[in-house]
Amino acid sequence: MNAPLITLSRISAAIQGKKVLDDVSLIVNPGQHWAVIGKSGSGKSVLLKAIVGKQSITAGSIEHNFKPAHQQHTAETLASQRMALIESRHHFKNFSNTADFYYQQRYNSSDSEDALTVEQYLNAILAHVTEAHYWTLEKALDRLRLTDLYQKQLIKLSNGETKRLRIAAALVKNPTLLLLDQPMTGLDLNSRQYFNTLLQEIAASGITIVMATSPHEIPDMIQKVAVLENGKLTQTLTPAETAAQHFSWASSTPDVDEAEIASLLSLTENPTFEWIIKMSDVNVRYGEIQVLHNITWQVKQGERWALLGPNGAGKSTLLSLAYGDNPQAYANDIILFDKKRGTGESIWDIKRKCGFVSPELYQFFPMDNSCAQVIESGFYDTLGLFRQSDPSRAAIVLRWMKVFDIDKYARQLLKNVPASAQRLCLLARALVKNPTLLILDEPCQGMDNQQQQLFKHLVDTICSKSNITLIYVTHYPHEIPNAVDRYMHLQKGEVARVETVSS
Structure with missing residues (x-):
């Protein structure tokens, strides 16, 4: 033997x-x-x-x-x-x-x-x-x-x-x-x-x-x-x-404190826009490789979208245009929050209105802040907290951590908590300022089923109690929040189809 x-x-x-x-x-x-x-x-x-x-x-x-x-x-x-x-x-x-x-x-x-x-x-x-x-x-x-x-x-x-x-x-x-x-x-x-x-x-x-x-x-x-x-x-x-x-x-559905979520959402009043995203014939090319081909996409305030497609379809590149990270936005016809890119707005003006999480953000996020500091950095759109913690904002952070059931990690360094808790911290960071646009790119990676159900319920609750605009990306249909009623499918950098599902 x-x-x-x-x-x-x-x-x-x-x-x-x-x-x-x-x-x-x-x-x-x-x-x-x-x-x-x-x-x-x-x-x-x-x-x-x-x-x-x-x-x-x-x-x-x-x-x-x-x-x-x-x-x-x-x-x-x-x-x-x-x-x-x-x-x-x-x-x-x-x-x-x-x-x-x-x-x-x-x-x-x-x-x-x-x-x-x-x-x-x-x-x-x-x-x-x-x-x-x-x-x-x-x-x-x-x-x-x-x-x-x-x-x-x-x-x-x-x-x-x-x-x-x-x-x-x-x-x-x-x-x-x-x-x-x-x-x-x-x-x-x-x-x-x-x-x-x-x-x-x-x-x-x-x-x-x-x-x-x-x-x-x-x-x-x-x-x-x-x-x-x-x-x-x-x-x-x-x-x-x-x-x-x-x-x-692997199967139970946890409770969500809906009253607490409503209270947290009421702390910030969001402005009103006609267009959250308006793209017309958008193209993105890197050298000889064309990543996006003639993308036209219109997202109005309060709409909830799922952005779907196989690996390499161009989803992350498209989101980088919406979140202000991609400089090729200036060479295209793109309106974000009723302002055309290149007419004087800064990347920080865009980020201030957005909550964002993605696998790439998880990969590159510095790990030496405490979990509470990571979440508080969401108020400032920085990758980590590089200033004195604000007591009033720290209190809001702790409330969000309790909603996510991760308050026990508040003082621990991000690198020392489980990978699922790290991801939940970045999700809380995206929500802490009650953004106008919430972009969730594969947000449930690394979570067990119970955590996925908690998060899905949480997003549906936020959508039911606010006029937040949602863009959700996943390869798992069961993860998509019930609030989503619009679907755009990408294939090889092109829009394959757009669907609207009536409730």
């Missing part, structure tokens, strides 16, 4: 003194593929980090058993080379490898030139690969559908394209153990179906897979399911047993 690849023996771990893994034991055998499920904050991501050595443990032991390819490999370097972890946030650097990207960099042509291309990024990884394996560069590019993106800069990739690239980067290393943290997040329906098939090929190539995922998104190749609750491993199930199991955190 083959020895286990990984043996976790009663491990515990803590972050800022708070226990996040508690006496967890788990054995991963070669070719035995695991899914780890549990409520947001249950310890799934921490468990994956502990396995690869990115999270220190306070008790117990972790034993890796990888066969060395060369005698000079130490146990430590062998483990690091044989494992690959794909986390929820990427860690891309600029071309000189001296600094992180910043959020608006992807829309500014001169600054975006300081980014590696897909080709340069993958070749830098291949420079450290000395052996021939199943996952060649050509095979990874083909299977992850990256061939057409080979010369594209990393900063300009969509959320789904970025996820595919990071998987390809892991595969060309041909690891023995591949760990994936919520790999389905941000993928459209066709991509999720394709990814299910891809995982089967990865498993057949001899790579063992351990992934944190939702109980509703367990791929076909998974053989074992570990259930975490409050840092403890409470059950080990088969996928069939998991499908038949009722998890309270």
Whole structure:
């Protein structure tokens, strides 16, 4: 019998003194593929980090058993080379490898030139690969559908394209153990179906897979399911047993304090506009690549839209025009809040009227503020709080945090709370000033079902008690708030169709 690849023996771990893994034991055998499920904050991501050595443990032991390819490999370097972890946030650097990207960099042509291309990024990884394996560069590019993106800069990739690239980067290393943290997040329906098939090929190539995922998104190749609750491993199930199991955190609908939401919304009076967005024959091009083709879109105040389309359809670029981040707005016929772009308004005039959250904002948001400071920064449209906290606004922040059930994290640094809580903080940041326009680009990524239901109920309540204008982007139809009654579908940068649904 083959020895286990990984043996976790009663491990515990803590972050800022708070226990996040508690006496967890788990054995991963070669070719035995695991899914780890549990409520947001249950310890799934921490468990994956502990396995690869990115999270220190306070008790117990972790034993890796990888066969060395060369005698000079130490146990430590062998483990690091044989494992690959794909986390929820990427860690891309600029071309000189001296600094992180910043959020608006992807829309500014001169600054975006300081980014590696897909080709340069993958070749830098291949420079450290000395052996021939199943996952060649050509095979990874083909299977992850990256061939057409080979010369594209990393900063300009969509959320789904970025996820595919990071998987390809892991595969060309041909690891023995591949760990994936919520790999389905941000993928459209066709991509999720394709990814299910891809995982089967990865498993057949001899790579063992351990992934944190939702109980509703367990791929076909998974053989074992570990259930975490409050840092403890409470059950080990088969996928069939998991499908038949009722998890309270995966189905219950939490209550929303509608009176408190109404009170918070009453703190700010929004001005009245005829046009929130009015675009006529809008085109956006980067070099030889046309991202948007002749987009015409009109959004009036109080309308609630869903913006839909596959990964790479142009949704994020379109939203960057509406939010004022994309300088190509000045070369197009665009009216925002009754003012034509280029007639004297500043980007801050636009942002003042908007609440915004997106996967890209999550990727690039600085993590060293406390959660309360992050939310308070929404009053000033800055990525973090760079001034003295205002007591009256801090009080409003705490009220919103209680609505989101994240007030317990108020004083904790954003980087030290669960990924789902980080995202909820950015959502609260978007709402805290009661914006005229609320843009929610895949806002429920990383949340468990209960948190998704809470947020959906919250958005519907806000819509019912205000004249807020909503633009909602998702790949999951069940996430779309009931208030949405207008749909625009993008396909390859063009408007495929527009629908209005009567209530």
